[in-house]
Amino acid sequence: MKPSRRILRLCLITAAALLLYLPGLGRPALWEPDEGRYAEIAREMYASGDYVTPRDDYVRYFEKPPLMYWAETASIAVFGANEFAVRMPAALCSAGQVTVVAALADVMLGPAGALLAAVALALSPLFFGFARFATLDPGLSFFMVAALAAFYAAAHREDFGSGAGRRWFWVAAAMLAMGTLTKGPVALLLAGAVALAWLISEGRAREALRMPWVSSIALFCAITVPWFVMVAERNPGFLRFFFIHEHVDRYLDSTEHGWGPWFFVPIVLAGTWPWFFFVPLGVREMSRSDERSRSDLRFLLIWFGLIFVFFSIPRSKLGEYILPAIPPLAILAGLGIKTALGFDAARIRRMFGWFAAINLALASGAAAALLVAGHRLGPALVRDGLMIAATVALTVVICLAIAWDRHARTAVLALALGMVVTMGLASRAREDAAALSTYRNLAHQAARHLKPGCVLASYRHFVQSLPFYTHYREALVSFRGELAPFSRSPDATASFIPNDNDLKRRWASGACMVLIANRRDLPYLLRELAPTPTVVGCEGKKFALVNDSASTPDPDCQAHAPGPSSPAR
Incomplete structure (x- = not known):
């Protein structure tokens, strides 16, 4: 050729x-945390012009x-x-x-x-x-x-x-x-x-x-x-961190993720x-x-x-x-x-028969699981999952019918087209799954209350995409996570609030602060911080709080927020 x-x-x-x-x-x-992390590292590179030292949330990051x-x-x-x-x-x-x-x-x-x-x-x-x-x-x-x-x-x-x-x-x-x-x-x-x-x-x-x-x-x-x-x-x-800690130590580490040998x-x-x-x-x-x-x-x-x-x-x-x-x-x-494709008609029918039977069993099992336990995912994801299962079932039935009529090549084409549709439905399911691990809406809600000189902080966690969407440094309260190895560098101090007492002092100082907190931590923060935080946004399990009592609370988020009388932690 x-x-x-x-x-x-x-x-x-x-x-x-x-x-x-x-x-x-x-x-x-x-998607948290990976997409937020890698997007922000690239954004900071572009904004700073430093293409040698990667930074995540303005902290040196060498993983x-x-x-x-x-x-x-x-x-x-x-x-x-x-x-x-x-x-x-x-x-x-x-x-x-x-x-x-x-x-x-x-x-x-x-x-x-x-x-x-x-x-x-x-x-x-x-x-x-x-x-x-x-x-x-x-x-x-x-x-x-x-x-x-x-x-x-x-x-x-x-x-x-x-x-x-x-x-x-x-x-x-x-x-x-x-x-x-x-x-x-x-x-x-x-x-x-x-x-x-x-x-x-x-x-x-x-x-x-x-x-x-x-x-x-x-x-x-x-x-x-x-x-x-x-x-x-x-x-x-x-050099030691990158080659020893990130490769040798992590490969031998038995704690991270913790999956067994049959995971893959x-x-x-x-x-x-x-x-x-x-x-x-x-x-x-x-x-x-x-x-x-x-x-x-x-x-x-x-x-x-x-x-x-x-x-x-x-x-x-x-x-x-x-x-x-x-x-x-x-x-x-x-x-x-x-x-x-070179098999005789009987063998093609037998092969596609088994193929259809296996896929129909898988699709039926997935649909049954969604109907029984899907309430944990929410109606949108259940709908998406059922549509994917139905598409798979319909595709293999069509493939079997075409193959039975001795058109194996057309059956393979139908399978490929069915997979294109299935992947499209899976992409929509990813969008519907946003509430599980994305915080774009929360970031936009928080950004409305950020002005020059404001501190954007997260309580005992790190929302990796928050700096990407807001273009603000995210100060981590009582938490360092994967940023810990280089968090003591002089240029990284503004990315951390060491403890709750320091948070309380800054919150009460009158300087503008927007704090992101998990639902489980909200009762404690509503009780301990003064002035009392105003809930101005929420998405998934997280809430956005401000220390400006003149700010207008978000009524929907306020209604879903646990009160200060709830168990602390």
């Missing part, structure tokens, strides 16, 4: 992915390197400080990742398999969700996937040291450097482990000696070292469904094919398995950590679907 046609196909796949991820990207409020902050800052410069801008880098990285997977699958499976693999990845629920979420993991996943695809290309040239092999190896080194600047050395560690393990499995370990190590290391260092040197010079203690099993199954149904068929087809295909299968299984095991070992786990392991499953699913 002509290279120009292949490039055109990849461009069309990229455009389709962007059409999936960009519409409505800025509608949902920033992650700056590449995605830089990308969000560039987006803010173009689109303004809003939700669309800070989510744009994740959407672009996800669309790029779909393209890279399509290119890799094109080599392994051919054009049809590449398209199916791209569809399976782009419409996997976990991947789709984080493509529209302002966090670092889509960027890390993109650079790791691009590095592994480049390594695969280098490994299938005549020699790693040849012209083409060397150039692809340099691309891999550059991608790993970008991944390191996104989330640290985990990119280099995992991608390097996958590459080495695959070479060993192929009996090609000695070829590592012919890789262009000197030039690749020089390229990697040229990209990564300048920022590490500059930030370490400006911030004593950075349901995440992977649910996050790649319904496409995971076709993965075993893809594995079987590759294992029965020629040696090149079996080698590709080993590459994909090692890729998935090492990342899955690595992130399953520590107790500190989040669902998005597994994103770099999803692409090999998408490629296997693409091959599984391609293989199924």
Whole structure:
């Protein structure tokens, strides 16, 4: 096939992915805590012009390197400080990742398999969700996937040291450097482990000696070292905190999140469904094919398995950590679907019959659970969940009917379209879930009472998106949280109110103050603070209070606020 046609196909796949991820990207409020944190770090970078030292709530913040902050800052410069801008880098990285997977699958499976693999990845629920979420993991996943695809290309040239092999190896080194600047050395560690393990499995370990190590290391260092040197010079203690505390200590820590070793099993199954149904068929087809295909299968299984095991070992786990392991499953699913399209009529009917039965059972179970226990979520989310379950059920019934009539390709198309509708409904559900963990409305209510010289404070918690929406520093009362490591710096003192006594003194001083408090703390604050706080806003479990008795209370929030006679704490 002509290279120009292949490039055109990849461009069309990229455009389709962007059409999936960009519409409505800025509608949902920033989700706490991750989206609020990363959005505010980028906003402060843009406002201050300091692109070396990341800051969150004006406190030095070194948990992650700056590449995605830089990308969000560039987006803010173009689109303004809003939700669309800070989510744009994740959407672009996800669309790029779909393209890279399509290119890799094109080599392994051919054009049809590449398209199916791209569809399976782009419409996997976990991947789709984080493509529209302002966090670092889509960027890390993109650079790791691009590095592994480049390594695969280098490994299938005549020699790693040849012209083409060397150039692809340099691309891999550059991608790993970008991944390191996104989330640290985990990119280099995992991608390097996958590459080495695959070479060993192929009996090609000695070829590592012919890789262009000197030039690749020089390229990697040229990209990564300048920022590490500059930030370490400006911030004593950075290197130990970043490399030891943030990577070694956190990996070995048994307290954060506290999930068991099987955490990612349901995440992977649910996050790649319904496409995971076709993965075993893809594995079987590759294992029965020629040696090149079996080698590709080993590459994909090692890729998935090492990342899955690595992130399953520590107790500190989040669902998005597994994103770099999803692409090999998408490629296997693409091959599984391609293989199924060649089945005879009886086998296609049997396969789609099982597919429909499993999905109808899952949809029915989800609907029953929502009807029984959905009161905890609220009517809007129950409605959204029931609509998603109904869409899944309707989609698989339509697919079965079409497949029964011997139109398997049309059935797969119907499945893809059904997943597009399902993902759209899931996006609406995210907006309806705003009350669970977003505070955009509360921030806007508080901002109406902020004027030059006012102090914006939060009582014993940190609303990460509050500084982003108000453009005010958020003083944390009797709380430091994840800002603790560098909270003693002289430039950070204004971000903290050390204790309740200091809060009472400032509240009574007459200087303007807006305080954000949780519902459970409101009775205590209404009783202890003088003048008595006026409730001027609320959202979810939080309330906005002011120390200006002349302010007009919000009647709805006032009605829902517990009184000072309620149990204190």
